[in-house]
Amino acid sequence: MKPACSAPWTKLAVIAVVLSPALLYAQQVQPPTPEPPPTQTAKPQTDADTHMTKSQAADLFKSVDEVIGFVASDSHLKATRPVKRRLLTRPEVNKELMDRMKEDEGAKRLQRSELVLKKFGFIERDFHLQPFLLSLLTEQVAAFYDPKTRTVNMLDWVKPDEQKPVLAHELTHAVQDDRVKLEKWGSPAPTAIAKNMREDNEHIQLDEASTARESVTEGQAMAVFVDYELQPMGKTLKDAPEFGERVREMSSDTSGSPVLSRAPLLLQESLLFPYGQGLAFEQAILQAKGVDAAFAGTLDRPPTSSHEVMHPEVYMAKTPVPVLTMPNVHTLLDKDWDPYDVGVMGELDVRIITELFGGRAMADPLAVAWNGGIYYAAQKKTGADKASPSSIGIVYYSQWKNQDSARSFLKIYASQLPRKYRSLKQVEIPNGDDDHLLFSTEEGDVWLSLDAGGGVFLSEGFDRDTAKKLETLYREVQGHGPLQQASEQPMHELTLGLRNLMPGIPKAALDYGMRTASH
Structure with missing residues (x-):
């Protein structure tokens, strides 16, 4: 972010x-502090004294x-x-x-x-x-x-x-x-x-x-x-x-x-x-x-993401880097929420969050399976302490190279929710399964959902109905925007940012x- x-x-x-x-x-x-003469009292020496x-x-x-x-x-x-x-x-x-x-x-x-x-x-x-x-x-x-x-x-x-x-x-x-x-x-x-x-x-x-x-x-x-x-x-x-x-x-x-x-x-x-x-x-x-390629060349055509930095072969081959599309969330949210932040969650972000929540053994394999991700944050207009994270609602949508990796990421992310919320309670969903999870918290609902195409949608702070509408917007808009070429337009990434x-x-x-x- x-x-x-x-x-x-x-x-x-x-x-x-x-x-x-x-x-x-x-x-x-x-420099080491010199020993004082035997007849003098040692005076503490600091960097500023040297x-x-x-x-x-x-x-x-x-x-x-x-x-x-x-x-x-x-x-x-x-x-x-x-x-x-x-x-x-x-x-x-x-x-x-x-x-x-x-x-x-x-x-x-x-x-x-x-x-x-x-x-x-x-x-x-x-x-x-x-x-x-x-x-x-x-x-x-x-x-x-x-x-x-x-x-x-x-x-x-x-x-x-x-x-x-x-x-x-x-x-x-x-x-x-x-x-x-x-x-x-x-x-x-x-x-x-x-x-x-x-x-x-x-x-x-x-x-x-x-x-x-x-x-x-x-x-x-x-x-x-x-x-x-x-x-x-x-x-x-x-x-x-x-x-x-x-x-x-x-x-x-x-x-x-x-x-x-x-x-x-x-x-x-x-x-x-x-x-x-x-x-x-x-x-x-x-x-x-x-x-010349390592110095002048990379200054003239710099990498655009952590993905290219972590995989120089992708940069050298000019392989397209996956860039997802933001839907129009403003007509749905702007009445009650102020826009706060938007950006890309790149491969480094995934590696960090996975290591933090799931351990180092999971981090690298899942990061490699990342295939694009974006986030959006909004802040409540009223009724919340704007100096507190409780005033923030977030959405994260990511795509993965295979269903198993997508499911693993969803489970790892869900496992850390008790660290963030004191009153976290899972809400039973009719005909629900482990790929669709709903929780109530003191800061609003949390909704996590995996689709058949390896897309993971996460929403925290927005009510369930709003989260479902946001999910529909995110899933429908993907595929309508061109995949960006690594050599063309630079991206912003959450952690690196x-x-x-x-x-x-x-x-x-x-x-x-x-x-x-x-x-």
């Missing part, structure tokens, strides 16, 4: 400071030109404009990130996305997203490139030699910026709330999964990072692909981050996806088609802890 314009769970992915073990490197390399010398700062600033030369040569992307450089203290970085998070338009949509995510059950009702994200940002801060000012921001508490590999990652964004103007290229999705069927389907078709594009930019930056670290060995990711696998394994390890390690699965998966899976995507293109919630927050280099993978 997207926050006002992205897929629900995909949205959380929006937090652009994304943390991977790489970021953890920043903590690992901090500063780079003028000589070290000059060396670091000088290294930017050297590193960007390597980046341009390694990626075949031209560095056409100078890059500004700035040295920041820890407090300065923290303040800048928090200010951007509070002021950015995406942050204003954060609460909207949070309600939808909670309604679907991706995060617990008592979880507070914004304070968590602020903690995560300040913990995982690293050097970052800002496309608005074309500036690489470096850290004055980390030694120059320890920042250079991170610069290789961040300066990859600078040469990408030269080719496609990252600020606009990375956020092509509309942000206004869709108010009619035409706008709903525009969101579905054109709201791109920003993280799919971010998987390109971060995957490329990770590839250059690995090549930079492999220089002394005379190797690159292309001729030593095993290093890419080692880095990807590290990118899924959250043990080095106290904050991220206790984050909901949704946040962990969606935040790390562009780095680990993005690197896998870029490496596959690199191996199959070479440097999360990352778009805060587009103004710089993406910190996740590459920190990664550097050890190349040694």
Whole structure:
């Protein structure tokens, strides 16, 4: 879901400071606190007390030109404009990130996305997203490139030699910026709330999964990072692909981050996806088609969904990606409900929700069987606390490659309903079966239905009669819209869209802890 314009769970992915073990490197390399002289009382030392010398700062600033030369040569992307450089203290970085998070338009949509995510059950009702994200940002801060000012921001508490590999990652964004103007290229999705069927389907078709594009930019930056670290060995990711696998394994390890390690699965998966899976995507293109296709080629024709990022062969073959059609729900709902959110639930979304509700063993097989999915959320006009998920009604319609997978998804989804509703009670249906389930809850009815063609319809919060009418609309309209080609129109996805919630927050280099993978 997207926050006002992205897929629900995909949205959380929006937090652009994304943390991977790489970021953890920043903590690992901090200079040790020196022992005080025996006659003095030790004074606690913090990151803010540790500063780079003028000589070290000059060396670091000088290294930017050297590193960007390597980046341009390694990626075949031209560095056409100078890059500004700035040295920041820890407090300065923290303040800048928090200010951007509070002021950015995406942050204003954060609460909207949070309600939808909670309604679907991706995060617990008592979880507070914004304070968590602020903690995560300040913990995982690293050097970052800002496309608005074309500036690489470096850290004055980390030694120059320890920042250079991170610069290789961040300066990859600078040469990408030269080719496609990252600020606009990375956020092509509309942000206004869709108010009619035409706008709903525009969101579905054109709201791109920003993280799919971010998987390109971060995957490329990770590839250059690995090549930079492999220089002394005379190797690159292309001729030593095993290093890419080692880095990807590290990118899924959250043990080095106290904050991220206790984050909901949704946040962990969606935040790390562009780095680990993005690197896998870029490496596959690199191996199959070479440097120009992996870098310039994927910037010029980026993937449109998590499905293509997770299956590079689909992207390379230009295989159509399943895109479902939104029916006109407004004539039925708008009298009592305000439009709230609409978007695509992609393969990554399915993998996350299935793992969350059914366990890892079920997640990958079911995600592969996904064959398209869209969601819609509305908010009650009156009679509900608009700061609570109880004010939200949601619909999710998905199609599957086989009936067994569709039925498995329906059962897994139904099994987690007791976690969300205190007064959940199943309602007996005349001539009912396990493929059609009705429940009453303190927040309205829940209706789950499987058809003979492998389509699963879910409705929560709308009364039974309205849910049945919505189901008819969703099932009837499918097949009337053209299947979109992966190379044409970008989509927005729920979980990946999360990352778009805060587009103004710089993406910190996740590459920190990664550097050890190349040694």
